[in-house]
Amino acid sequence: MDKLRLGVIGLGCRGTSLAKMIMGCIDEIDVVAFCDEYQDRVDHMVNHAKTEYNKDTFGSTNYKDLLNLDYVDAVLVATSWETHVSVSIDALKAGKITAMEVGGAYNEEELWELVDTYEATKTPFMFMENCCYGKIETTVTNMVRKGMFGKIVHCSGAYGHDLREEITKGDVNRHYRLRNYQARNGENYPTHELGPIAKILGINQGNKMVKLVSMASGEFGLTDYVKNNPDTVTQSLLETGFKQGDVVNTTIICENGESIALKLDTSLPRYYSREFNVQGTKGVYNELHKAFFFDGENEWNGAEFNNQQKYFDEYLVPIWKNATEEDLKKGHGGMYFFEFKAFADCALNNKPMPLDVYDAASWMVITCLSEKSIKEGVAVDIPDFTRGKYKTRAITDATELV
């Protein structure tokens, strides 16, 4: 293979934008097929391929039709949260190299089935956590690997994103978030902040998460938002109500003694931030405070510690250093671009995927475990999806990609 022939399953906002990005700037991937449960979304992408690239592509509302195509080497699964895992399992069984978009799991069993299917089929699988390719995240991870923060002791992060409009218009926009916020209460989107933290802490690679506890605030933000937007939001949503607490606080303890704090914060007004924070015995990085701070003397200029830019200049990882202005512009600011470049490289050259099925399972399981913890008011054990292999697995991350 010199080009990976990709089918995209799931053409909501994420699937559509990723498909367009890949067609526009990932030379190693040839997008050949589209699927979504809604025919109009399929038509939109098939037309896009024809109009923009004069290219004929396959379209279907049944993903199994796509999995049956011989000329599809790989699939991107960007469906609703509920079906990421089951569609990916079918894709692995069909021998399609699988890129699974992020989300949280609905139960532990589906994740075990995903892991078992991967182990039985050996079909290459990558978990598409784009934040593991972020500029801040990769730079700080690089500094961690060089020992600049000493032994890492505590990391925290958030999915801090005001999604009130997206959620409450879900009935009109066919967005799965709405039904999830109506029916569930948990850390429903942990991986954007947990992924980079887990890589830093060597989760599944010498370390594991052992126990979790979550507590949720009440729900106030969405109800308030619906009430205040009678002209644009369906008012009957107030009758159904929302079960999801506005802020979910989760703490995780790892086998090697580190703690992780996560915050889901998506239904109150706020600035976007992943609130990335890494603390060790020799220093700390804090995104909100713009602080690279080290044991000993530190310089505060009233706005930031120690001139952030200096560290970004010195510790920027190769993928970021080597990217052209054009790469970054096409690749939605970089993260998606690097992520799909890595996926294509591993798929085409038969290299191990940088974010694998164990990462997917251990990061996504936080969602269903947090639901249980909140519901029952207890701490919950986190399963080891590597079945002990984490003890000897080598560290991998994006810091050495080129």
Place this chain on the structure above:
Amino acid sequence: MDKLRLGVIGLGCRGTSLAKMIMGCIDEIDVVAFCDEYQDRVDHMVNHAKTEYNKDTFGSTNYKDLLNLDYVDAVLVATSWETHVSVSIDALKAGKITAMEVGGAYNEEELWELVDTYEATKTPFMFMENCCYGKIETTVTNMVRKGMFGKIVHCSGAYGHDLREEITKGDVNRHYRLRNYQARNGENYPTHELGPIAKILGINQGNKMVKLVSMASGEFGLTDYVKNNPDTVTQSLLETGFKQGDVVNTTIICENGESIALKLDTSLPRYYSREFNVQGTKGVYNELHKAFFFDGENEWNGAEFNNQQKYFDEYLVPIWKNATEEDLKKGHGGMYFFEFKAFADCALNNKPMPLDVYDAASWMVITCLSEKSIKEGVAVDIPDFTRGKYKTRAITDATELV
């Protein structure tokens, strides 16, 4: 009374500096007696009073001698954490108006005894949480009261203070933190961040904290620090070791649906911050991010949202507005000054204390409950020290003090 005659019990770092501050700038208070278990500390303060103010004061190593003095109206209890409550109970019984310094409780029972003693004696009592008088905290509280953040949903804060030197030199400097870090593992100092948050949320005044869960990281920071400082820190501390985790993460749920996240972070290198964060249905304040951020349009200038200074100008509370440069210089940046002004005013004019015995008990109990939660891996119920009176008690805070 036109002046409150005060005895200071406990002359470590905090007690000494407060005594000197009061003598220097709180005109309503006359410091007349000193006590500490160490004679040299007593001598130091008696000499200071004589040298600086040509004033004869009483000194003793037994606090009961001080409680027996007819001419002492009030006491400040600034002893080691272990004895704050028991000394204060004796002071209340002796009819001395009591100002109790902050710390965490060792068990729930001592707090019930404190509450019961207060209710039986009616001796005025104030809990000296100076951060309730902080500039940021009072300004944000004022904005909360004016509804600018809507319904408050989530608050968080930290005691983020690198105390490695203070702790590990505790054997030489007779500091109680050392033995606490050797023997306990919990949220040992919650009130600096929890106090202002509890006032915002109306805890004991229409609301209560109902459940808590804590998780601690392992201990790495102090061991590392001792090893790296062989010339200045007693190396045999490594044999005893430290039980206190470097970072303790605590989440609390309140009856009215709010969540609170606290972080104790005192044995790793870091900048000082209480990481004050208040989120509601209409906006958010975040100290680290310098963000006053509201529903709708917000302006980011690359360093902060919406020009912080504007809000400090507009919502600064009277005590801060009315303070002279001189007040702030003398009063250690303001917080202590306002706090002792309020204490003296309430004591002399028989007004209810702004931070009372129920605040003390409900904030300090977090420490022993967090120890239990960490040890047993469970969520823990938080007792209501008002025995139901919280339902009808009126909101009080520092925003209306003048």
